[in-house]
Amino acid sequence: MPKAVRLYVAYVDAVNRWVGRIAMYLVFVMMGILFYSTLSKQFTLPALWTLDMAQFVMVAYYLLGGGYSMQLGGHVRMDLLYGGWSDMRKAWFDAFTVLLLIFY
Structure with a gap:
């Protein structure tokens, strides 16, 4: 970088x-x-x-x-699914849920 x-x-x-x-x-x-x-x-x-x-x-x-x-x-996550995911999948999921947080 x-x-x-x-x-x-x-x-x-x-x-x-x-x-x-x-x-x-x-x-x-x-x-x-x-x-x-x-x-x-x-x-x-x-x-x-x-x-x-x-x-x-x-x-x-x-x-x-x-x-x-x-x-x-510190955000609450569904660790049952989230804990087993790869770092890349976690990053994509976090990016998607941020959009949901903003529009909520």
């Missing part, structure tokens, strides 16, 4: 690691928004924006954290 490609891949991996580690904290942001929603409803001052904002944060968490999870190999 050419040196320029290796440098590009290393750069993308580093950015992906950085973004993934930041995205981990979006769960706490979402929990805070939902907690605020609960408190505001208890005091009869419901904030209408909280459900939409929590959904947006969840989508950001899913999209930004997905690459980091794939980088670490």
Whole structure:
């Protein structure tokens, strides 16, 4: 592999690691928004924006954290079949399922 490609891949991996580690904290942001929603409803001052904002944060968490999870190999797989496959078949299957993850 050419040196320029290796440098590009290393750069993308580093950015992906950085973004993934930041995205981990979006769960706490979402929990805070939902907690605020609960408190505001208890005091009869419901904030209408909280459900939409929590959904947006969840989508950001899913999209930004997905690459980091794939980088670490943390996605759930059907190991009954996947474990016995060759590395090339695993790579093709991973490439196909990434498309399904994106469109989900």
